[in-house]
Each structure stands twice: as C-alpha cells, then as structure tokens.
Amino acid sequence: MDFITGGAHNGKLAWALQHYEGEAAVIRQRNAFDKGAASLVIVDQVETMIGERNDAQKFFQKLMDWERDNDVRQLVFIGTDITSGIVPMEAKDRKWRDDVGFQYQQFMKDAEAVYRIWFGIPQQIK
C-alpha cells in the first residue's frame, strides 16, 4: 500500500494516475469496492470517508487484505491534509481532524511508500 497526501487542490490524484501505470479503479466516498475490478485500486479523498463512514477503518483493512492476497495488486490511499489551520469551532470538526491525523499516522506506518504532493511536485517521505 502506498499513501499520498498533500493539501487540497495540489494535483494528488492527477499525479497518482500518471505515476502508477495501468488502468486504475478509483474509489471515492461511499462507492462500494468491486472485487472483480482492476489490479490497481486508488482510494481518493479518504479524509471524507474517515469523516462520514463509521466503518472507515474496517473498509481500509478490507482493501489492504485484498492487496496482500495477490502480488500484482497495488493499493493507493490518497488523503488531503486537513490537519493544519486554526482549531475548528465545532466539536465534530475537531474530532474529524483528530481522526484524520491518527489514521494518516497509521497509513504512514503501514505504507511501503509515502509521497507528499506539493503543487504537482512529489516528495517521497517514506
């Protein structure tokens, strides 16, 4: 599993689609995961999933298990960094931000490679 992060509107998905060769199945928000899909799966906007899905962690684990089952499979998580800026007024937003920070720490540990995209330019940080 690779993890790609960076700010909003920094060209993360565009870079991933160029970097990873082959046809990619891109999963977003509440889209279900089709087991018959391509060998390259890119999960975009994971920050939204973390905020909206109670089963987000289980969902990520299921995808990582799928990747582990076959060597040709490649899983890529893309998450926007929403952890900076001033502390949000709403408690649910503070929780969302915390959950995203914790989950990204976990992705950093589990990932084989991690890239931070800075306005279209990649910086490999793991």
Add this chain to the structure above:
Amino acid sequence: MITFICGGVRSGKTGFTEMQMLKSKCENLHYIATGVATDEEMIERVSHHQEDRRKSERAWLTWEQPTKINELTFSWEDAVLLDCITTWVTNKMIQHEDLDPDQLIDGLLNQVEALIAQPGEVYIISNEVSRELPSPFSMVETYKYIVGTMNQHLAARSDQAVEMVFGEPVFHKEVDG
C-alpha cells in the same frame, strides 16, 4: 528564469526572495505589490516590507498593481518580484464576481504568462492555504481552488520551486549555481 515561492504566513517568503534577488545579475530590481492597504494592520505589514526595501543594499522600484499585472513592461535586464498571488487572486475575484472560477483562472494564467515572458528573472510569491478543514463558505472553497490551481501551474512552469518552512527554504526544484 522563473522562481516560485510558497509557504505559510511569516515563513520568510518575501525576505528570502529579496535576498535571492540582491544576488541577481539583472541591472534593475522591481517589486510588484498586489496588496491593497485597507486597514491599519495591512498598512503596518506594507510599511514593514517597504522599510526592508529602503534599507536594502540595492535600489528597488516598487509598482503598486492590485489587478492589472500585465500592464507593466519589463526587459531582460529586469528582475521582478510579484508579491503575491493570493492577494492578487482576492482582488480579481472581487472585480469579477460573476465569472465562473475556471474562466477567471484562464484570465489569470494569461496575465501571468504575459508577465513571465518579459523580464530576465521573475520571482512569484504565493501562500499556503490548502492544508486545513474545508470551509462551510463556498466562496472560500472557490478561492482555495483558484489559488491551488494557480500554484500548481506556477510550480510546473518554474525553474526553481521553493517551499518556505518557518524561515528555511525547501527546494522542490533547483537550478545549479
């Protein structure tokens, strides 16, 4: 040569860029100020930057140009600093409230290209506004989309791309020497 500089507030973007430009072989140094001083805090920030340039070891020509940056004319003997994309985008958004964001971006890119084409060296400063929670205000999200798209374009277009991190430059693209 085009240099793109981006970072958070008070990360030393202007100071770093001015230091780079003092070493420039270009004969004339120009500063394009896009910020409009509308309140005391902004006046204070502007005079702080003006004071720095007054004390500088080289002379600077300052152009106050909140919107029409393409109306300035330069030659290859000029090194030009545009400070900054974010205030310029703000001014243009206010001026063209009815325009669709992508149309506005097209216009902005044309103006930037016109500016980039003229001088010997161009330095363009922008701000990091992309690493926080989405705003409940759609205008703020549109603003972040426009600034992000402009920053991506400038990073791709540049010969040097520098992220300022609390006063330290991190080069994402670098020119030798």
